[in-house]
Amino acid sequence: MQKKLVAGNWKMYKDKSETFELISQLKEKLNSFFPDVDVAICPPFTSIELAGELLKNSKIQLGAQNMHSEVEGAFTGEVSAKMLKSFGVKFVILGHSERRTYFKETDEFINQKIKRAIEFDIKPIFCLGETLEERESGKTFQVVENQLTKGLSGISRIDLEKIVIAYEPVWAIGTGKTATPEQAQEVHSFLRKKISELYDSEIAMRVRILYGGSVKPENARDLFKQPDIDGGLIGGACLKADSFYQIILAAQD
Ligand code: 13P
Numbered sequence: 001m002q003k004k005l006v007a008g009n010w011k012m013y014k015d016k017s018e019t020f021e022l023i024s025q026l027k028e029k030l031n032s033f034f035p036d037v038d039v040a041i042c043p044p045f046t047s048i049e050l051a052g053e054l055l056k057n058s059k060i061q062l063g064a065q066n067m068h069s070e071v072e073g074a075f076t077g078e079v080s081a082k083m084l085k086s087f088g089v090k091f092v093i094l095g096h097s098e099r100r101t102y103f104k105e106t107d108e109f110i111n112q113k114i115k116r117a118i119e120f121d122i123k124p125i126f127c128l129g130e131t132l133e134e135r136e137s138g139k140t141f142q143v144v145e146n147q148l149t150k151g152l153s154g155i156s157r158i159d160l161e162k163i164v165i166a167y168e169p170v171w172a173i174g175t176g177k178t179a180t181p182e183q184a185q186e187v188h189s190f191l192r193k194k195i196s197e198l199y200d201s202e203i204a205m206r207v208r209i210l211y212g213g214s215v216k217p218e219n220a221r222d223l224f225k226q227p228d229i230d231g232g233l234i235g236g237a238c239l240k241a242d243s244f245y246q247i248i249l250a251a252q253d
Contacts, residue, residue, distance in 0.1 A: 003036065006244075007063060007234065008238025011065070014044065023041070035249055036252055043065075048087050061091060062090055064093070067094075069112035080116075094110055111153050115154070115159075149194070164207075164210060172212075185227065185228055214236075216247070217247055
């Protein structure tokens with residue numbers, strides 16, 4: 001079992017001064033006690049440089065929320081892996097359901113982005129998960145298997161080591177409706193089994209699979225206790241230093 005990872009997805013929150021405030025508060029808390037947990041924050045692009053400066057000499061790692069699959073080119077409004085790398089970015093969230101839904105990102109595009117991130121030594125946090133309709137019609141496993149297989153298409157065993165998977169049921173994101181620990185565990189163990197079929201059981205045991213969707217200090221401990229849950233991708237609750245810190249602490253137990 002891997003060391004747990006707790007990553008905060010800030011989404012489209014926090015301007016420059018709010019970024020300064022949140023990171024300063026978080027550093028202060030983690031300075032007094034930093035548990036044996038990997039911690040990353042993924043602020044918006046506009047805060048990446050400031051976050052990178054504030055996180056120098058800190059164990060908190062820097063992530064981004066998206067990137068384009070091309071290295072450079074005429075893609076107005078986009079940001080590349082090469083650019084993120086130059087600011088010290090270590091993780092990038094790819095395939096988030098909000099990108100899939102609002103920006104029509106396909107599995108194929110996400111797969112290209114994953115490959116590009118790895119090429120630039122940035123660890124993808126590859127998100128997948130079913131909608132409420134898909135769950136209610138009994139399609140959860142079929143949907144996540146399809147997303148997993150297409151997202152990992154053409155990725156070698158060695159490169160898989162650099163990928164973190166995040167199971168985020170769409171119906172649990174921002175809704176306050178968390179998957180129960182049993183519901184999450186069921187999908188995580190299914191994903192691990194599929195990874196072991198696609199690669200082998202040794203690597204499947206080592207790939208970190210995070211859970212995301214309304215993780216809060218109150219439910220984090222029970223989720224993180226599940227055998228196949230290796231940490232969390234946190235939305236709303238990472239926007240306040242106190243609740244994010246409580247979740248980080250819960251990952252240590
Ligand atoms: P919430 O924690 O706000 O439900 O968001 C989860 C998420 O989408 C993290 O990527």
